[in-house]
Amino acid sequence: AxxxxxxxxxxxxxxxxxxxxxxxxxxxxxxxxxxxxxxxxELAAKHNTHIILxxxxxxxxxxxxxxxxxxxxxxxxxxxxAAKKHGCKLLICFGGNSRSRxxxxxxxxxxxxxxxxxxxxxFLEKHKLHGVDYNWEYPRTxxxxxxxxxxxxxxxxxxxxxxxxxxxxxxxxxxQEKILSHLGFSKSVDLFHSMSxxxxxxxxxxxxxxxxxxxxxxxxxxxxxxxxxxxFYARHVETGDWKTYEEIHRIYDPKPKQNxxxxxxxxxxxxxxxxxxxxxxxxxxGVMIWEIGQDVPANNEASLLATISETIGKAKEKGxxxxxxxxxxx
Numbered sequence: 653a654x655x656x657x658x659x660x661x662x663x664x665x666x667x668x669x670x671x672x673x674x675x676x677x678x679x680x681x682x683x684x685x686x687x688x689x690x691x692x693x694e695l696a697a698k699h700n701t702h703i704i705l706x707x708x709x710x711x712x713x714x715x716x717x718x719x720x721x722x723x724x725x726x727x728x729x730x731x732x733x734a735a736k737k738h739g740c741k742l743l744i745c746f747g748g749n750s751r752s753r754x755x756x757x758x759x760x761x762x763x764x765x766x767x768x769x770x771x772x773x774x775f776l777e778k779h780k781l782h783g784v785d786y787n788w789e790y791p792r793t794x795x796x797x798x799x800x801x802x803x804x805x806x807x808x809x810x811x812x813x814x815x816x817x818x819x820x821x822x823x824x825x826x827x828q829e830k831i832l833s834h835l836g837f838s839k840s841v842d843l844f845h846s847m848s849x850x851x852x853x854x855x856x857x858x859x860x861x862x863x864x865x866x867x868x869x870x871x872x873x874x875x876x877x878x879x880x881x882x883x884f885y886a887r888h889v890e891t892g893d894w895k896t897y898e899e900i901h902r903i904y905d906p907k908p909k910q911n912x913x914x915x916x917x918x919x920x921x922x923x924x925x926x927x928x929x930x931x932x933x934x935x936x937x938g939v940m941i942w943e944i945g946q947d948v949p950a951n952n953e954a955s956l957l958a959t960i961s962e963t964i965g966k967a968k969e970k971g972x973x974x975x976x977x978x979x980x981x982x
Contacts, residue, residue: 675931675967676843676938677960678702678819678879680745683721685945690730695950697734699957701938702817702843704785707745710754714767716775717754732780741817744775747787755788759799768803769810776816783817785845790823801835808840821845821940824864824881829871838874845940848881854917855887861927865934879938880931884946884956886918896946901954908954921959928963 679700686705688696696703709717723731735742747755758764772784784807791797808818820837822828824846832838848864849856861880868878884897895916900906904913908921919927931939939960950957 674876674937675964676701676879677957677964678704678843678845678938678940679944679957680704680706680940680942681944682706683723685943686721686723686727688727688945690734692949693727693731693734694737695957696944697731697738697740699950699961700740700941700944702741702743702782702819703731703735703944704743704745704819705781706943707748707751707787709751710746710758710768712754712757714754714758714764714771716771718751719775722779728779741782742780743783743785743817743819744779744781745785745787747789749789752788752790755791755800756796759803760795762802765799765803765806769806772807773810776811782815783811783819783842785819785821787821789821797831797835801837801840804837805840817842819843819845821847823847824860824867826867826870829867829873833871833873838877841877843879843937843940844873844877845879846881847942849883849942850887853889854912856881856883856917856919858923858926858930861930865931865936875935876937878936879940880927880936881940881942882924882927882956882960883919884941884943886913886916889915889917897956898946898948901948919956921954921956924956924959925963928960929967932964932967 677700679696679702681696681703683706705722708719708721711717722728731742734740758768776784786800786804788800791800804818804820810816811818818841820841822832822844832844846864848860851857851860864880865878868875886895886897886900887893889912897918900913900916900918906913906920910920911918911923928939941957944957947957948955952958
């Protein structure tokens with residue numbers, strides 16, 4: 653139901669402050685982007701509340717693998733300085749597609765989980781990172797999910813005294829949300845990142861965003877911990893071939909309202925703005941981006957990342973977007 657104009661304005665005035673302030677912008681950045689110059693890292697830290705370095709792996713003996721994917725020591729110093737300047741949190745991701753082989757064995761054993769967490773803590777302290785993101789693609793059995801919940805819970809217990817952050821990615825298929833709810837993941841996870849993209853044909857529509865939030869609500873999970881996934885890349889509606897948004901912009905120079913060019917579907921500036929506005933109205937915890945290196949530089953007027961910042965900034969200034977409006981869009 654829609655509130656009467658007078659009541660709506662009163663509700664806006666009472667509730668808008670603080671809702672937007674807690675809105676997170678979480679950007680994944682994979683290792684093939686780590687050669688960025690200092691200016692790009694500076695812009696990334698300015699426009700994201702969290703940057704997730706993607707990714708390293710856990711082996712079946714609970715050791716940490718592929719640590720060589722991390723930025724060099726010199727680059728890490730640049731990254732940490734930029735993050736500190738802008739209050740941006742730096743997280744390390746474990747897992748991803750074809751990078752999740754060790755999870756099943758480790759989560760099934762209390763001894764191995766303890767060993768992994770010891771290795772994790774040393775790693776976070778050495779590299780001065782703020783937390784961890786788990787991106788297991790994908791748990792397949794009930795025991796996998798139960799083991800993952802134990803790992804997440806134990807990670808949170810370990811990091812909480814140190815102010816650490818625990819996040820995780822999931823696929824919004826309604827089944828995973830039910831599992832997350834049933835096993836109580838939200839007690840230990842600070843933010844959940846919905847991979848709301850890669851659907852058939854038009855791979856990341858507004859309708860998919862709406863379904864993501866609908867499934868989340870139906871599972872009775874806290875909206876304030878959900879980050880709506882946004883793609884910074886296009887997929888061909890027939891072949892599934894992909895191009896970065898930067899390539900789309902460079903080759904086709906699309907208008908802000910466009911979401912498809914030469915059969916490549918993407919989220920243009922206006923679609924990104926619409927999704928961010930709707931996410932704030934729905935009282936979500938934020939948005940997640942795969943991945944910020946696919947954007948044009950954030951000082952370019954065509955930047956999707958800058959569009960997100962602009963949208964959030966206007967919401968803060970005007971105080972128009974609150975939880976009370978959650979039924980209007982998503």
